[in-house]
Every structure is written in structure tokens, then in C-alpha cells.
Amino acid sequence: MASFSYVQCSLVVIVMVCLVTLMIPTTTNAAALNPYFYDRVCPQALPVIRRVVQKAINRERRMGASLLRLHFHDCFVNGCDGSVLLDDTANFTGEKTAKPNLNSIRGFEVVDQIKAAVDKACKRPVVSCADILALAARDSVAILGGPLFWYQVPLGRRDARNASQTAANNNLPPPFFNFTQLLASFNNHGLNTKDLVALSGAHTIGFSKCKNFRNRIYNDTNIDPNFATSLRANCPSTSGVGDNNLAPLDPITPSRVDNFYYKGLVGKKGILHSDQELYGGNGTSSESVKLVELYSINPFAFARDFKNSMIKMGNLSPLTGNNGEIRLNCRRVN
Numbered sequence: 001m002a003s004f005s006y007v008q009c010s011l012v013v014i015v016m017v018c019l020v021t022l023m024i025p026t027t028t029n030a031a032a033l034n035p036y037f038y039d040r041v042c043p044q045a046l047p048v049i050r051r052v053v054q055k056a057i058n059r060e061r062r063m064g065a066s067l068l069r070l071h072f073h074d075c076f077v078n079g080c081d082g083s084v085l086l087d088d089t090a091n092f093t094g095e096k097t098a099k100p101n102l103n104s105i106r107g108f109e110v111v112d113q114i115k116a117a118v119d120k121a122c123k124r125p126v127v128s129c130a131d132i133l134a135l136a137a138r139d140s141v142a143i144l145g146g147p148l149f150w151y152q153v154p155l156g157r158r159d160a161r162n163a164s165q166t167a168a169n170n171n172l173p174p175p176f177f178n179f180t181q182l183l184a185s186f187n188n189h190g191l192n193t194k195d196l197v198a199l200s201g202a203h204t205i206g207f208s209k210c211k212n213f214r215n216r217i218y219n220d221t222n223i224d225p226n227f228a229t230s231l232r233a234n235c236p237s238t239s240g241v242g243d244n245n246l247a248p249l250d251p252i253t254p255s256r257v258d259n260f261y262y263k264g265l266v267g268k269k270g271i272l273h274s275d276q277e278l279y280g281g282n283g284t285s286s287e288s289v290k291l292v293e294l295y296s297i298n299p300f301a302f303a304r305d306f307k308n309s310m311i312k313m314g315n316l317s318p319l320t321g322n323n324g325e326i327r328l329n330c331r332r333v334n
């Protein structure tokens with residue numbers, strides 16, 4: 001009897017400790033972000049941003065993909081602080097010329113248009129460039145995927161006053177990484193296997209250059225042979241020839257946000273080596289395989305996990321409070 005109540009008492013303590021632990025935010029800065037940040041200071045901000053993103057996607061559907069990728073490349077390099085948008089200065093060489101970014105990331109003119117429109121609507125510069133990237137990524141996903149892919153974006157990020165080409169080279173995973181390396185890169189950013197698999201689903205839209213999948217379509221073994229053959233037509237084996245020729249990352253539904261990217265992986269039709277590493281690579285974990293299979297048959301599970309992981313990625317080391325600034329021009333520090 002006495003030992004029974006002792007057990008009961010311990011349980012109460014354990015439950016209380018768990019509750020308190022749950023209440024402590026994992027990243028202290030992230031707690032400062034909230035979806036209502038601009039509601040009072042500029043209620044027009046979010047609708048104005050969405051309108052400009054919609055116009056840009058109407059002009060060119062690929063722009064949705066390019067804007068989504070900008071947010072990823074911002075967040076993985078010193079956190080979501082708008083650093084990817086900074087041009088080089090005498091004080092630093094920025095991220096735009098880093099290997100994964102050079103002649104590859106796009107959408108800067110659209111970001112400029114958003115910034116001009118939102119500053120005009122708010123009558124002063126209150127919305128950060130880092131938040132613009134987070135919102136433009138969400139809007140792109142919701143416009144190309146429908147309401148299932150809409151989520152509330154935690155806001156209140158401020159903009160960095162510096163940028164680092166070296167950090168961009170070291171932090172953005174290249175397409176030749178194997179599963180172990182991809183997971184290590186995500187782990188280094190506080191993200192887990194589920195985040196890696198769900199966020200790679202961003203490759204449900206957009207394009208890759210031949211030079212980024214040439215080795216895969218000529219040398220990889222875990223690729224559908226007919227798929228490889230069809231891609232070779234527009235991507236010659238000779239290095240330097242046709243380097244910039246494009247192929248869609250999701251060959252089944254290239255401009256819709258949906259779960260068909262994962263159906264492609266199950267059919268060994270991942271276009272990047274890194275994509276296929278999530279399913280059927282040498283070091284691929286069983287958790288990754290199970291998630292790819294789940295997402296390939298269940299669009300709701302994919303949408304749920306993708307949105308959660310986007311919010312998690314968006315929480316990477318934001319500048320808040322008195323840190324950073326609200327840039328007047330997203331390409332330059334004030």
C-alpha cells in the first residue's frame with residue numbers, strides 16, 4: 001500500500017515535470033514570433049503580399065517554386081534573417097554568389113515588388129524582408145497547392161546587417177549528398193528525419209538544371225531506366241554541354257503542390273540524387289522509407305507534416321527585439 005502511493009506520487013511529479021518541460025520553448029527566440037505580429041501595425045500587409053505573389057505566379061508559374069526556395073536558402077544560412085537577399089558590399093561577400101545560389105536562386109525582383117507594395121500600403125517600412133520571404137513561400141505553396149497547404153506563418157523576424165558566402169557554401173546541402181549527409185545537414189539545423197522528408201517535398205514544384213542531375217541519370221543504379229533515358233535526351237553526358245537545360249523536379253505534376261513527388265520517388269523517378277536518397281539509397285533509414293511511402297499514398301499526411309516542418313524551418317534563429325533591423329531595401333543594409 002505504502003509503495004503504491006509512493007508510485008502514485010512519483011507519477012504526479014513526472015507528469016508535472018513533463019508539463020513544465022513542454023511549456024519551455026525549444027528555441028527561445030522562436031517564441032517571440034507570432035502570426036498576428038502585423039495585425040495592428042499594418043493589417044493590409046499580408047493581403048498585399050499575397051496579391052503580388054499571385055500576380056508573379058500568374059506571369060510565370062515557376063516563380064512560386066523560386067520564392068519557396070529563397071526562404072529555405074535564407075533559413076539554412078545563419079537563420080531566417082533575410083541575409084540571402086543582400087548584395088555584396090565592401091564589408092562582406094554575400095550569399096548570392098555561393099555555389100548553391102549562383103545563377104540558381106531567383107525571385108529577387110518579386111521580393112523588391114513585394115517590399116515596395118507593402119511599404120506603400122503600410123505607409124512606412126514595418127515588414128521585414130525575412131518575414132516577406134516566409135510569407136511569400138507560404139503564399140506560393142497555398143496558391144499552387146490549394147487550401148490544404150495554407151498555414152499561419154509565425155512573424156516578427158528582423159533583418160540581418162551582414163551575410164556570409166562561406167556560411168552559404170557550408171550550410172546548403174548539395175544534390176550529390178547521400179542520406180547520411182542530408183540528415184546530418186538537417187540535424188545541424190535542429191531538424192529531424194521527418195522534417196527532411198517532408199521539406200524535400202518542396203520539390204513537388206520547380207526545376208533543376210541538367211548539371212545537378214547529370215551524374216544521377218548516367219551513373220546511379222536506383223533510377224527507372226526509361227526515366228533516365230528520357231532525361232538524357234535534354235542533358236548530354238559531356239560536362240559543360242547543356243548544363244543549364246531544365247527538367248521539372250516533380251515529373252508527374254510539375255507545377256502543382258501535391259504528393260506526387262513521393263509517388264515519383266517510390267517509382268525511382270527522383271530527379272536529384274538527394275531526392276532518391278530518401279527512398280532506396282544505401283544508407284536510407286527505415287523511417288525515411290516509411291514516410292516516403294506514407295506521403296505517396298496520403299496527401300493529407302504530407303500536407304500536415306510539410307506545414308509543420310515549414311514552420312519549424314521558419315523558426316531557425318530569427319533576429320527579434322533589438323537585434324537586426326527592418327530594411328528599407330531588401331538588397332542592402334540600412
Ligand code: HEM
Pocket residue numbers: 062064065066067068069072103104105106173174175176177182199200202203205206207208209210212249272274
Ligand atoms: C534536402 C536537401 C535539398 C537539396 C540537396 C536541394 C537541392 C536543390 C537543387 C540542386 C535544386 C535545383 C537548382 C538548380 O538547378 O538551379 C533545387 C531546387 C529547388 N529546391 Fe531544393 N534542395 C533541398 C531541399 C529543399 C528544401 C527544404 C526546399 C524548400 C522547403 C527546397 C525547395 C526547392 C525548390 C522549390 C526548387 C525549385 C526552384 C526553382 O524552380 O526556381 N529544396 N533544390
Ligand SMILES: *[C@@H]1O[C@H](CO)[C@@H](O)[C@H](O)[C@H]1NC(C)=O
Pocket residue numbers: 089090091333
Ligand atoms: C561597412 O561597415 C561599416 C561599419 O559597420 C559601415 O559604416 C559602412 O557603411 C559599411 N559599408 C557598406 C558598404 O555597407
Ligand SMILES: *[C@@H]1O[C@H](CO)[C@@H](O)[C@H](O)[C@H]1NC(C)=O
Pocket residue numbers: 214215216218219237238
Ligand atoms: C560517372 O561516374 C564516373 C566515375 O565516377 C565519372 O568519371 C563520370 O564523369 C560520371 N559520368 C557523368 C555523366 O557524370
Ligand SMILES: *[C@@H]1O[C@H](CO)[C@@H](O)[C@H](O)[C@H]1NC(C)=O
Pocket residue numbers: 221222280281282
Ligand atoms: C550501394 O552501394 C553499392 C556498393 O558501393 C553500389 O554498387 C550500389 O550502386 C549502391 N546503391 C545505391 C542505390 O546507391
Ligand SMILES: *[C@@H]1O[C@H](CO)[C@@H](O)[C@H](O)[C@H]1NC(C)=O
Pocket residue numbers: 178179180181282283284
Ligand atoms: C555517405 O557519404 C559519406 C561521405 O562521402 C561517406 O563517408 C559515407 O560512407 C556515405 N554513406 C553511405 C551509406 O554511403
Ligand SMILES: CC(=O)N[C@H]1CO[C@H](CO)[C@@H](O)[C@@H]1O
Pocket residue numbers: 078160161162163164167319323324
Ligand atoms: C556571418 C555573420 O557574421 N553573421 C552574423 C550577422 O549578424 C548577426 C547579428 O545581427 C550574428 O548573429 C551573425 O552571426
